[in-house]
Amino acid sequence: MVGAELARPAATEIARPAATAIAQGGASSAPAIDWKTVEEETMRHFQAIVRFDTTAKERPAAEYIKKVLDDNGIPAQMYSLEPDRPSVVARLKGNGRKRPLLIMGHTDTVTVDLSKWKFGPFSATRDGGYVYGRGVIDDKDNATAALMTMLVLKRNSVALDRDVIYLAESGEEGNARVGIGYLVAQHFPEIDAEYCIAEGGDVIRENGAVKYAEVETVEKIPYGIELVAHGISGHGSIPLKSNAIVHLGAAVGRIGAWRPDIKLNETTATYFRKLATIAPPEQAKYYRDVLSPDPKVARAADDWLFENEPRHSSMLRTSVSPNIIQGGYRSNVIPSEAKATLDVRMVPDEDRPAFLEQVKKIVNDPAVDAHFATAGAERPAPGAARLDSELFRAVETAVTKIYNTVTLPSMSTGATDMAQVRTKGTQCIGIGSAIDVEDQAKGFGMHSDQERLLESELHRFVRFNWEIVNALARAR
Template sequence: MQNLIEPAAPTSPDEYRQLARDIFRELVEIDTTDQSGDVTEAAQAVAQRLRQAGFADEDLTLAGPHPRKMNLVARLRGTGARGPLLMLAHLDVVEADPAEWETPPFQFDERDGFYYGRGTIDQKAMASLWAANLIRMRREGIVPDRDLIVVLTADEEGGQHNGARWLVQERRDLIEAVMGINEGGFGRMKGGRRMSNNLQASEKVYLDLELAAHGTAGHSSLPTADNAIYHLAAALSRVAAYEFPVQLGEVARAFFERMSRIDTGPMADDMRALLAGTADADAIARLSAVPQYHGMTRNTWAATRVDAGQSNNTIPHAARAIVNCRLLPGESPDDMERLMNEVIADERITVRQVVNGKPSPPSPLTPEVMQAVESITEQMWPGVPVVPVMGIGATDSLYLRSAGIPIYGVSGIFIDVDDARVHAPNERINIQSYYEGQEFLYRLIRSLS
């Protein structure tokens, strides 16, 4: 097998590696896209695997608001000495154009040391590993001190029936827990060298603002200064020029503290200065040149869509743009809307929230979680540090965090920073890393239960 990562880490026994692969293949080959796919089919496939492994029907629940968007909740019952632990993954995937792929996107393909197929990274790998590990624990006769609940959901990637949100609102009884593990924290490697095992403890808030500029409509042969497109263009120029101040929350501070011990040279010096509050403009600029660092240290916004006009010879009366905002945890969408109005400072432009932000609190970096992740990381990959991160995208963790259930994104699956193919054609996962992630998650859940 090519593309081995050295040194190799422990993996699960052969029978459970094969089981995970079989479930993984089955899930990848089920189309679970929003428009044409069927998440319920995938959920039923996992439920059948668990049923065959001896799980009672009363511990396997399919629930959801749409016949193609059912969620699976599976429970391995423990002694009840401690509150339940959730293990989350979403079964839906983004669309995949076969013309852009070397092999059909819903065909599980193995070559060159990788598994290929839509969802191999995001997120059917984790779904298959949760299922295989739950079966393993049952076969081994393990009775944990808390119930272990696997939750496989629909519409994380989009659509109208987000499973995590629906379960929180409609079937909280099925997922009541004291904490959980989800996606969001992959291991980082470069050139086959593991750099860090990341743990996501918070994420930014997604918010879309619509800017609508108004002017005087008319024939293009009689132009005036009151042109909605020009007003909008001027406003977007001011938006682009605005620089958000640097802010460090608990998770970002922990991230830079650890990264300052991993990095070397000027970058590490800049991180230490940032933490000490002594970073000058040049240091901030160097750190901000790294997109992830930029996103973790401030609110951001970016224009993503522009729409104006109906014909080439008519000046429109209105022009619109969408500015996508990503807010730090604790920041208010209403405050962002007010700031946008201040930056634009043009009464001819109105601003409104078109996709409302869903703030969620950070999950605390408790010793129980940090020590478990750090201990198992050291067992499997000696010398690889655990680095807390703030997600600059969005995951289903936000719904659970908002409901008072701390969720931590960690998988033990390492991805090359130069070959991240999430949502991309020819999505793939390193085979060795997949099986190392299986064992990591098994050990982590055993440690926490």
């Protein structure tokens, strides 16, 4: 059903813990919260949401979330472009002195290979202090933490200077058209806000200790560029100079060896400057050098980053990765056409037509065409959250209070649903639970076959969300 709809009955009834009442309508003092009770309920909701298989079918999780909100006196609606893929929106009203705050997380997940999981990917198994399951760190932790923040606000009757809007969106993993794209296009007034917090950042732990917090203030924009080589078809027993695969292979090789120029922005310059202050001396040198006005010094540092820390090298520029090659249909037939698709992640201020011309110059072959893969090449670039804003200060203060560490503003090399909200003028910051830097290599990270999250870090993340929302929205 397209548009707002009623939820089907959910199977789980949620008990309400006692609340500490705060008078509505005027300034309020910070409520005394029973965090032990909050943690117990957090785990119930988190496990319930993780246990729904939401790979391109978010309805059961959406219905569960809607029922929790409705049962706690927070009216929620579901919006769906496709029947099985609704998003949930709920709002706590403030006094209107400030524009709303949007807190969001997505309920869908990437697919799973059941044969590779020790614990069932939708079991939400608790083992050794961890919760295992698909989506526990992408992004059902955010969806749950934001949900619990709404419940704590409501149960404690917190007076608000601004509306707080909750969004559990569908379709983030590869099909934003059914989720945030649909909401922005058809129901944007329901989620229109001054500020937004969502996924996109991480708190980094190493050897069990928190090292720093990355919060995403800007993100790259994904585009596809296609290289299409044209030649003459023929019999494979007679090699031809015009062989499309040969021309394409050479073009892909040139693209693969190319690193576009370094393009720093406020976020990335601040990121590397602050990272240099906390990194070991041998690494800090490269973080400082990459900021050097001397191109040779910066390039030498970039060479080291590309070899040793490729994510950091990608943060410096628009990146290009050849990821798909298509050509030929029989081993004894020379194809007349071959195609490669480049995954291009542009920095927000990149000149798209000019960049395409750079690609053509690098390819340097009249037999190979280069063009954007879709009309999406003309979509507007999302803005960045200001580092001198009330939003960033609230996040930084919460990081200090909850994690006792430094806050690094970062530019995501990937893409999030914040991009479409940012294009409407909302300032967004991406946050995330604390994760062990060692986990990804061990197969415990995001999208891995043993995705996991420490229970203690889930609870700390709820507190982190609460501190941000309390700072930005509570009436004073």
